Amino acid sequence: MMLALILAAALSDAPLQDAALEARAQMLMREIRCVSCENEPISQSASEIAGDMRHLVRSQIQDGASDEQVRSWFAERYGEFVLFRPKASGGGAFLWTFPFVLLAWVGGALFLGARAKRRRNLKPLKADASTHETNDHENDI
The missing domain is CATH 1.10.8.640 (Cytochrome C biogenesis protein)
Known part of the structure; x- marks a missing residue:
C-alpha cells in the first residue's frame, strides 16, 4: 500500500x-x-x-x-x-501601466523642483564699478 x-x-x-x-x-x-x-x-x-x-x-x-x-x-x-504576467486588460492594464505612470510623475516632480530651486538661487547681476567709470567718461566727451 x-x-x-x-x-x-x-x-x-x-x-x-x-x-x-x-x-x-x-x-x-x-x-x-x-x-x-x-x-x-x-x-x-x-x-x-x-x-x-x-x-x-x-x-x-x-x-x-x-x-x-x-x-x-x-x-x-x-x-x-x-499569473506572473497578467493580461493587459482590466485590472491587468493598471498593473502594467502603474509603474511607468509613477516613474513619469516622480521624474516630473524632480524636474520641476530642480527648476524652481535654480530660479530661487539666481540673483540679479550687479553692474561692475569699471563699467560705470567708462560710461562716465563717455558722457564727458
Whole structure:
C-alpha cells in the first residue's frame, strides 16, 4: 500500500513523454505562481499544491490545450494573481501601466523642483564699478 502511494506521488510529477510538450509545460510552470508560496513559480515550489498544479498543467497540455487556455484556466480558478504576467486588460492594464505612470510623475516632480530651486538661487547681476567709470567718461566727451 505504501509503495503504491509513493509511486503515485512520483508519477504525478513525471515529465511528459513528448519533449516538445514537456518544454511547453515547463515554460508554463515558470509563468504560473504557486498559490501557497509567495512569489515562487510552481516549477520551483516544493509545496503539495504546486505539485498538483504542475500535474494539471501537464494533463491539460497532454489533452491538447493551448498555452493561453492553460493560463486562462488557472486565472479563472485562482484569479489574475496566479499569473506572473497578467493580461493587459482590466485590472491587468493598471498593473502594467502603474509603474511607468509613477516613474513619469516622480521624474516630473524632480524636474520641476530642480527648476524652481535654480530660479530661487539666481540673483540679479550687479553692474561692475569699471563699467560705470567708462560710461562716465563717455558722457564727458
